[in-house]
Amino acid sequence: MRWSQTFIPTLRDDPADAEAVSHRLLVRGGFIRQLAAGSYTMLTMGQRTRLKIAAIIREEMNAIGGQEMMLPTLHPAEIWKQSGRYDLMGDNLFRLQDRKGIDHVLGMTEEEIFGMLATELFSYRQLPQIWYQMHTKFRDEPRPKSGLLRVREFTMKDSYTLDIDLPGLDSGFDKHRRAYKRMFARMGLKAFDVEASSGAMGGSESVEFIVRSEAGEDWIVTCENCDYRANREKATSALALVDDGEPLDLDRFPTPGLRTIKALAEANPDLAAPDRQIKSLVYFLDEQPVLVLLRGDHDLEEQKLLDATGVGEGIRPAQPDEIKPLLGANPGSLGAVGVENIQIVADEALRGRHNMATGANEDDWHFSGVSLDRDIVVSKWADLRSVSSGEACVNCGGQLELWKGIEVGHIFKLGTKYSEAFGAYVQDEAGESHPVIMGSYGIGVERAMAAVVESSYDEKGIVWPVPVAPFEVVVTILRADDAATLEAAENVYAALKSEGVDVILDDRLERPGVKFADSELVGIPFRVTIGPRGVESGTVEFTRRAGLDTVEVSLDSIVNEVVAAVRSGRSTSNDD
RNA sequence: CGGGACGUGGCGCAGCUUGGUAGCGCGCAGCGUUCGGGACGCUGAGGUCGUGGGUUCAAAUCCCGCCGUCCCGACCA
Numbered sequence: 093m094r095w096s097q098t099f100i101p102t103l104r105d106d107p108a109d110a111e112a113v114s115h116r117l118l119v120r121g122g123f124i125r126q127l128a129a130g131s132y133t134m135l136t137m138g139q140r141t142r143l144k145i146a147a148i149i150r151e152e153m154n155a156i157g158g159q160e161m162m163l164p165t166l167h168p169a170e171i172w173k174q175s176g177r178y179d180l181m182g183d184n185l186f187r188l189q190d191r192k193g194i195d196h197v198l199g200m201t202e203e204e205i206f207g208m209l210a211t212e213l214f215s216y217r218q219l220p221q222i223w224y225q226m227h228t229k230f231r232d233e234p235r236p237k238s239g240l241l242r243v244r245e246f247t248m249k250d251s252y253t254l255d256i257d258l259p260g261l262d263s264g265f266d267k268h269r270r271a272y273k274r275m276f277a278r279m280g281l282k283a284f285d286v287e288a289s290s291g292a293m294g295g296s297e298s299v300e301f302i303v304r305s306e307a308g309e310d311w312i313v314t315c316e317n318c319d320y321r322a323n324r325e326k327a328t329s330a331l332a333l334v335d336d337g338e339p340l341d342l343d344r345f346p347t348p349g350l351r352t353i354k355a356l357a358e359a360n361p362d363l364a365a366p367d368r369q370i371k372s373l374v375y376f377l378d379e380q381p382v383l384v385l386l387r388g389d390h391d392l393e394e395q396k397l398l399d400a401t402g403v404g405e406g407i408r409p410a411q412p413d414e415i416k417p418l419l420g421a422n423p424g425s426l427g428a429v430g431v432e433n434i435q436i437v438a439d440e441a442l443r444g445r446h447n448m449a450t451g452a453n454e455d456d457w458h459f460s461g462v463s464l465d466r467d468i469v470v471s472k473w474a475d476l477r478s479v480s481s482g483e484a485c486v487n488c489g490g491q492l493e494l495w496k497g498i499e500v501g502h503i504f505k506l507g508t509k510y511s512e513a514f515g516a517y518v519q520d521e522a523g524e525s526h527p528v529i530m531g532s533y534g535i536g537v538e539r540a541m542a543a544v545v546e547s548s549y550d551e552k553g554i555v556w557p558v559p560v561a562p563f564e565v566v567v568t569i570l571r572a573d574d575a576a577t578l579e580a581a582e583n584v585y586a587a588l589k590s591e592g593v594d595v596i597l598d599d600r601l602e603r604p605g606v607k608f609a610d611s612e613l614v615g616i617p618f619r620v621t622i623g624p625r626g627v628e629s630g631t632v633e634f635t636r637r638a639g640l641d642t643v644e645v646s647l648d649s650i651v652n653e654v655v656a657a658v659r660s661g662r663s664t665s666n667d668d
Numbered sequence: 669c670g671g672g673a674c675g676u677g678g679c680g681c682a683g684c685u686u687g688g689u690a691g692c693g694c695g696c697a698g699c700g701u702u703c704g705g706g707a708c709g710c711u712g713a714g715g716u717c718g719u720g721g722g723u724u725c726a727a728a729u730c731c732c733g734c735c736g737u738c739c740c741g742a743c744c745a
Binding site for chain 1: 669673674678679680681693694695702703704705706707736737738739740741742743744745
C-alpha cells in the first residue's frame with residue numbers, strides 16, 4: 093500500500109480525557125475512532141492489526157481441532173429464559189423487541205445457542221467436539237472505559253468443548269489452556285494463567301489469562317516463591333493462628349461513640365484488638381438480607397460471597413436505614429450474637445474462635461467473650477475475605493504479591509448446566525444417556541489488541557510486535573519529488589512485496605520529520621529510509637522501531653536484510 | 669446507579685465570573701520559498717457555541733430541564 097493513498101489520520105494532540113495509554117495511542121495513530129461510549133470504529137490500520145490477531149487465534153484454534161462456525165447475535169429471549177440467564181445477567185444483557193412485540197436479546201456469549209446445537213449430538217462416538225466462532229458480542233456495561241479495554245460491542249472468539257465425561261472435559265480445557273498460551277505469546281503478550289471465579293457463567297473451575305498492566309482492572313495474587321497465581325476474587329492465603337486463651341463468659345460493655353473497628357480497638361486494646369473483633373456487614377443478596385461476618389482486620393471479597401451463596405449478581409450493601417429494623421442498631425454496633433431472623437454467613441478465619449468482641453445490636457454497646465460456636469448460629473461457613481499483599485502462600489508459605497492486570501482470556505469448565513437446560517444428551521457404550529459436558533472459552537480480540545499496546549510503547553508511540561503490526565515494514569522516501577530517490581524506493585518496495593513482506597510505501601510529499609514521527613507513532617516494526625544522499629552512495633538506512641537503532645545498509649542487500657529481520661520477527665514470541 | 673467534571677470549526681483549547689459583531693494553536697485549500705527529525709510567508713475555506721425552554725432590548729455567557737462524553741466506585745473478554 094501507498095501511504096499517500098491510505099487513510100491514516102494521525103493526530104498531534106491527545107484525545108481529551110483519554111486516560112489509558114492504549115486509548116491515546118490508538119486514537120492518535122489513526123487506528124480507532126470513538127462513535128459513542130464503548131463503541132469504536134476500526135479504521136484501516138486498526139482493522140489490519142485486529143485481523144492479524146484474529147488470524148493467530150484462528151490458527152491456534154484450528155490446531156487443536158476447533159471447528160469454526162458463525163452464530164447469530166440476535167437471539168429470541170425465550171432461549172435465555174430457558175437457561176435461566178435472562179434474569180441472571182441483569183442489566184448487562186441488551187434487550188429489545190421486534191415489530192411483533194417479541195422479546196429478543198443481543199448475544200453477550202453463546203452457551204445457549206451452542207447448547208441447542210449440541211442437541212443434535214446423539215452418541216459418545218461423535219465426541220469430543222470443539223466448536224468456535226469469532227463474532228460480535230454485546231454487553232450493556234455499566235461503565236465503558238479506557239478505550240478498547242472495556243466496551244459495549246466487541247469481537248470475541250468463543251469456543252465450546254463437548255465431552256462425554258470429566259476426563260474429556262479436562263483434556264479439552266487443557267488443550268485450550270495451552271492454545272491460549274501460544275496465542276498470547278505469538279501476539280507478544282505475557283499472559284499469566286490464574287485461578288479465577290466463574291461468576292455468572294457457572295461451572296466448577298475457571299482460569300483467566302492476565303496481562304500485567306496498571307490500566308487493568310483485575311487484582312492478581314501471585315507467590316514470590318512458587319507458581320501460585322489467582323485472581324483476588326478467588327485467591328486465598330495462609331493466616332497465622334491467633335491464640336484465644338481460655339473461653340470466657342459472654343459480657344456486655346458500654347462503648348459510647350465507638351463506631352469503627354479501629355476506634356473500638358484503640359479504646360479496648362486487650363479486649364478488642366482488630367484480630368479479636370468480629371466485623372458484621374449487612375448485605376442484600378437477591379434482595380434477601382444476609383449478615384456477613386469477618387475478622388475485624390479483614391475485608392470482604394464480594395465475589396466470594398456471591399460464589400459461596402450461588403447468587404448471580406444481585407448483591408448490594410444494605411442502606412443504613414434498612415439495617416436498624418433488621419438488627420435493632422445502627423452500623424457500628426452490629427453483631428450476630430442471638431440473631432436468628434436473618435441468614436449468617438461467616439468467614440473461615442472465624443471458625444472455632446472465642447473471646448471475640450462484636451456489636452451488641454444496641455447502639456453504644458458491644459459484647460466481649462464471644463464464642464463463635466457457642467453464641468452465634470452460623471448458617472454457612474465460607475472463604476470470604478480479600479487477600480492482602482504480604483500474606484503467606486497457602487502452598488509454600490512464601491510472600492504473596494498483589495498486582496493489577498488486564499483480563500484477556502477466560503476459560504471455564506461449565507459442566508452440564510446448559511446441556512441439561514436444552515436437552516443435549518448422548519448415549520454411552522452401554523446405551524445410557526448422559527448430558528453433554530461443556531467447557532466454554534473466550535478471548536476478547538480488541539481487548540487483546542489494546543493490551544498489546546499497553547505493554548509495548550515508548551515516548552514516540554506504539555511498538556508493535558511483528559506478528560500483529562498493521563504493516564511489518566515502512567519504506568520511507570525522504571524526497572518523493574526526486575526521481576532517482578523515488579525509483580530506488582519503488583524498487584525496494586516492489587521487491588519486499590514480492591517476498592511476501594507486509595510493506596507500506598511512505599510516498600507522501602511530507603517533510604522527513606513528519607514521516608519519521610508518524611511511522612514511530614503508528615509503530616511499524618521496521619523502517620527503510622531512502623533519501624537522495626544515500627541513493628547517490630548506494631546506501632539506505634534500516635531502523636528497528638524497538639529501540640530505534642539505525643544501521644546503514646547497501647541498496648543491494650537491503651531487501652535480504654529486511655526479509656531476514658521480518659522472518660525472525662514473525663516467529664518471535666514472549667513465551668516464558 | 670451513587671459521586672465529580674466537561675460539551676465552542678476536523679483535533680486540542682480560550683471566551684462565560686461582569687450578557688452586546690465568536691477567537692487562538694494544530695490541521696485543511698491555493699501560491700511561493702524550503703525539506704534527513706513534526707518548516708516559513710502570503711491568501712483563503714470552515715462554527716445551529718450539545719439540545720429544549722426561560723429571563724432580557726440583547727444569551728456561548730444568567731436560570732431550569734433533557735441528551736451526550738469523561739473520570740472515581742459496584743460488573744466482564
